Amino acid sequence: MKKRAVKSIIYFMVAIFLLAIPTNVGAAVTNLETHFDDTNYKNTFIKFKTGSDNYSDVIEIEFKAKGDMTGSIPTQTNVIRPQHLKLYDENSGKDIKIKGVESSFDSGSNPPARILLQIDAGEINQNTTYAIKNESALVNLGLSVVMTSIENEELSVTFNKRASEGGGSGNAGGAEDRDKEDDATVDESVNTDLEVIKFTGLNSEKVTAQIDQVKRVITFVTEDKDTPGVSMSIPDSIFRNINNVDELVVSVPVGEIHIPINAIEEKERNIRIEIQKAPSTVIEEVQKTNNNLQVVSEPVKIKVKGLKSDSYLTYKIPVQGQETKYSTGVLYEDTGNIRHIPTRFVKDNGRTYALLKRKGNSTYFIVNDEKEFNDTANHWAEEEIKLLASKRIINGMTEATFAPQEQVTRAQFATMLVNALALEWGGTKTNFVDVEESAWYANAVATAVEAGLVRGYEDNTFRPNAPIVRQEMAVMITNALMVADKSISLKDDEFSHKIKHFNDQEQISNWARKSVAIAVDEGIISGMPNGEFAPSAKADRAQSVVMIRRSLQALNFID
Incomplete structure (x- = not known):
């Protein structure tokens, strides 16, 4: 036949x-x-x-x-x-x-x-x-x-x-x-431009497809409580005539996947999506080594194939309870460890949801693990340090101390950025002559180099233990914004205007001037009390935490 x-x-x-x-x-x-x-x-x-x-x-x-x-x-x-x-x-x-x-x-x-x-x-x-x-x-x-x-x-x-x-x-x-x-399935009082049609054919699951012509979103929904997850393929034919849509959403009881249309490979737009409840043994394994960890969601396994590798997706997961200030999304690694995922929280119809941002596939869930250090009480950055430590973005020097006034090194700041963006770990090998593969920071530095966050010096060194200076921080932060697809509003002729009010603006290196202007415009870095930018001044660990939080807020990666 x-x-x-x-x-x-x-x-x-x-x-x-x-x-x-x-x-x-x-x-x-x-x-x-x-x-x-x-x-x-x-x-x-x-x-x-x-x-x-x-x-x-x-x-x-x-x-x-x-x-x-x-x-x-x-x-x-x-x-x-x-x-x-x-x-x-x-x-x-x-x-x-x-x-x-x-x-x-x-x-x-x-x-x-x-x-x-x-x-x-x-x-x-x-x-x-x-x-x-x-x-x-x-x-x-x-x-x-x-x-x-x-x-x-x-x-x-x-x-x-x-x-x-x-x-x-x-x-x-x-x-x-x-x-x-x-038409009774269409809530006209909410949005008269919402069209709804039921069909089958996606892995034999009953699915409702909705196109919201105002929000420019197409949503595949299954509300079958007996089948809380879905595994489905979406062929190229579906995308060929939905030019009025910017985002594709797959929604099931355990969570949602939000995919920008421009994140889908253009040559062969055939994507495979899996979103399922993960085994509870995942939580049991994690809690064996994290005694105080409170898990406040079901574990959700998410896999998406057919997308561009550099695209952040949004995962929406329902959360148990209402208090989320020190909560965060995490991913479960094959080693049994968990890592921070950029997470915001929203309320929808009286229920709390976590919005996770990530490049890559894994098993995800939401945790609450409030963390405090003995040496940050009454410090001006106490709240920012507590917040980012609880969200597993930063670590202390020991379990009990953070050392907020110590200078932050280039390796430490690179590690903070890699953790903050939840980048996929690379290897441990770099071309830098002063980064040993056995060093604690080797993985983070290699990942940061691969992602485009950092570059070394002309003598092929990275100088991982050297204190980082403010203009170097500005460059790394701006690179992080670009990696996370941040739209920069400054035009080419506006960069000089943004930094001209600093008394020492002529001392900002040419290679850093554009980055300093962007960081200032985004509200991530400000000047010193004396009106200077102090491009060569060394930053301490507390200052670096504040800049990391502001960077995540600029990206809408944190509340």
Whole structure:
């Protein structure tokens, strides 16, 4: 048996609805032109001209696809609604109300695909050209998923009178009332631009697809409590005609994945998504070595394939309880350790959710582990140190001490940035002659170099134990903003203006001037009390913590 590749979204609409109308339908209707556009669904249309026949009551325009199915498609009934299509007079532009739509798709039936439009005959004039246009990417989305393949496509069309039921023009055999019942799943009071369609075909899971045309988001939702997770593939055909969407969301009871459309590989937009509840043994293993750790969410396993490697995704996980000030998302490593993930918290319908930002796949959950040091009491940065330590972004010099007034080294600050951004660990090997693979910072420095956070000196050294100076911090911080896809608002001619108020601005090195201007503009670094920037001044550990927190706030990675 022959098999044809899965059709594109728009091709399926063509096969069922938009191919040339045969000439054997008599004088009632004559095909004039058909056109489909595989880049913009709204440019797809069919034009036809009515004949001299007179009709009363209700007219049916019925399209039937006939052919041999080379695969199976899930049965779908009435997934198309009147608002998904537009019928209008080609000359006057007057819209013709579609009273009802019937549609069915079933590989086991004959025909396997059928669409029927119901219209008041009084709306249709003789010898007039009309056009039907597709108004919804959602229609294409649903049809592309339910259709697998069809061979030897044929299309038959009828244009016939249908007697109204219940007197007058009626309601097209109850189609209008049925459509209102289907629309009950749409909360019009929340957003009239939200379209909802139910379909199957994604790993045999029942899924609801929603397109919010205001927020420009397409959401795949399953609310089956017995199947709290989902594993699914989304083929290229789904993306081909949703140019009005910026974000794709997969939502299940255990959490959500938010994927920017521009994060999807452009050549082959076939992505695989898995979001499932992870085994509880994960939590048990972690708590063996973290006695005071409070876990406040279910562990969630998330895997996404088919994306650009440098893209941050957002994971939304429900949290138990309301107090989240010292809570954070963490990822579970194969070694049994856990690492900080950039996390914010939001409330939605009375429930608290964590929004995690991450590049990469892992198992995630939310923890609360309030941390304090003996030597930070009454220190001006006490709260910032406690906050970032509790969120596992920074570590103390010992379990009990932080040493806030000690100078921070280049290796320490690089490690703080790698932890803050939750970058994937690289190896331990670098080209620096003074970074031994056995050094405690070797992994962090190698990761920072690979990500583009840091560079060494011209003599091929990194000088890991040298105190970091303020202009070096500004460069590393600005690099971190770029790695995290931060949009920089400063224009090229504005950099000098941002630093000209510093008394010592001429002492800022040329290689650091742009970075200093960005860090100042973002509110991450400010000047000294005497009006200087002090580019060569050494920073202490407390100052570095404050700058890390401000950087995360600028990225919207922390509350």
